[in-house]
Amino acid sequence: MLREGRAAAPEAPLRVLMLLESDFTQKGGGGAESQLRTLSLHLQRLGHRVAVVTPLLARGPQETAARCYGIAVGRLRYPRVRVVGGVIMCMKAAAFLWRNRRRWDAWHVHIAHHLGAVACVVGALAGRPVVVKISGWWELEEGLLAQKRGLAGLWNRVARAALKRAAAVQAISTRIADELRASGFAPERVIVLPNAIDTARFAPRTAARPDGAPFTAVFVGRLVEEKGLVTLLDAWAAAFAGRRDVRLVLVGGGPLEAALRAQAARLGIDVELLGHRDRVEDVLAESDVGLLASRIEGLSNTLLEFMAAGLPVVATRISGSEDFVVPGANGWLFPVGDVAALADCLRQAASLPRPQLAAMGAAARRDVESKAALDRVVGRLVRLYHGEPV
Numbered sequence: 001m002l003r004e005g006r007a008a009a010p011e012a013p014l015r016v017l018m019l020l021e022s023d024f025t026q027k028g029g030g031g032a033e034s035q036l037r038t039l040s041l042h043l044q045r046l047g048h049r050v051a052v053v054t055p056l057l058a059r060g061p062q063e064t065a066a067r068c069y070g071i072a073v074g075r076l077r078y079p080r081v082r083v084v085g086g087v088i089m090c091m092k093a094a095a096f097l098w099r100n101r102r103r104w105d106a107w108h109v110h111i112a113h114h115l116g117a118v119a120c121v122v123g124a125l126a127g128r129p130v131v132v133k134i135s136g137w138w139e140l141e142e143g144l145l146a147q148k149r150g151l152a153g154l155w156n157r158v159a160r161a162a163l164k165r166a167a168a169v170q171a172i173s174t175r176i177a178d179e180l181r182a183s184g185f186a187p188e189r190v191i192v193l194p195n196a197i198d199t200a201r202f203a204p205r206t207a208a209r210p211d212g213a214p215f216t217a218v219f220v221g222r223l224v225e226e227k228g229l230v231t232l233l234d235a236w237a238a239a240f241a242g243r244r245d246v247r248l249v250l251v252g253g254g255p256l257e258a259a260l261r262a263q264a265a266r267l268g269i270d271v272e273l274l275g276h277r278d279r280v281e282d283v284l285a286e287s288d289v290g291l292l293a294s295r296i297e298g299l300s301n302t303l304l305e306f307m308a309a310g311l312p313v314v315a316t317r318i319s320g321s322e323d324f325v326v327p328g329a330n331g332w333l334f335p336v337g338d339v340a341a342l343a344d345c346l347r348q349a350a351s352l353p354r355p356q357l358a359a360m361g362a363a364a365r366r367d368v369e370s371k372a373a374l375d376r377v378v379g380r381l382v383r384l385y386h387g388e389p390v
Helices: 031-045 084-099 114-126 137-141 150-163 174-182 229-240 257-267 280-284 301-308 339-351 354-372 374-385
Strands: 015-019 049-055 065-068 071-076 106-109 130-134 168-171 190-192 215-220 246-251 271-275 289-292 313-316 331-334
Touching: 015 031, 015 114, 031 049, 031 071, 031 301, 031 374, 049 084, 071 084, 084 114, 106 114, 106 374, 114 130, 114 150, 130 374, 168 174, 168 374, 174 190, 215 229, 215 280, 215 301, 215 339, 229 246, 229 257, 229 339, 246 280, 257 271, 280 301, 289 301, 301 313, 301 354, 313 339, 331 339, 354 374
Parallel strands: 015 049, 015 106, 049 071, 106 130, 130 168, 168 190, 215 246, 215 289, 246 271, 289 313, 313 331
Antiparallel strands: 065 071
């Protein structure tokens, strides 16, 4: 499917190879997969050519060549044997990249793991610009950038040296950028560039929600421990015990669903669990504020969606959120796990007149457009693909 070709002339549309050490299918996926899809589709709309390469994982489709959302996808087959399989996958990835080194003008790595380290080494030898995205705290605390001992630590040191050969390292938050510089990445190669949001999906609000409607707060994401949902429900009960003029809506599924239902019943609060929604923008249009109680994030795509929908956001003071949420202007920030502080933020939000909430939401929309609008982020990426400063 992906064969060698001649290098493009400078004025020609770019040919971009996206590398993802995860699955890429029509269904499922997390923030990295969603962001890759958003960027790839927009690049193609602009006339550029895009393809995706991933490992062929046991849990996903078994075709080595396919199309997903109209994007060409190649999957590298490797033996599913611990350690040995990983080594063979890296060797096959290196061979593929070297064989096709003239077919693609730039390579963009979306998870800084083994495939990314291989791409950085081959890209440096082949003279191809490689952009490596640090998509979350997992890479820094558990992945190749984590400080470990023994053989794992030795491999991580080798892999970090490889990743430092990238032409540019995309840090999606200032906190991640600071960690990378402290870890020895060349400061001039670390670029703070957030995830992109297609603001056209979300109609900007032209008026406040009616006064008679209940104050509605919404969470969107997987129902998992790191999203801080136990803290969220405890704070909701502390803020609104006995009130029936407020709504808490959780959109998404996950392993904590039954436990959250039991917690809500124990606390005596009503929580609407809507499950997955294909058109989350419809739910956001009926809400007053967005909620993010996460213990850890790189930069939440949901945060960007809330702001694009014109919602002020109540969020934890963590990576990403602290770059976008300005307390008192477009939302509220509180310390991770602090039930009392979150309850206070919720009470403040619910006490505001609807026009004031709408004004904060309009500010949130303007802020996300100025920092993370799709055209803006892709424009900066295209300059990185060309090897230009951004």
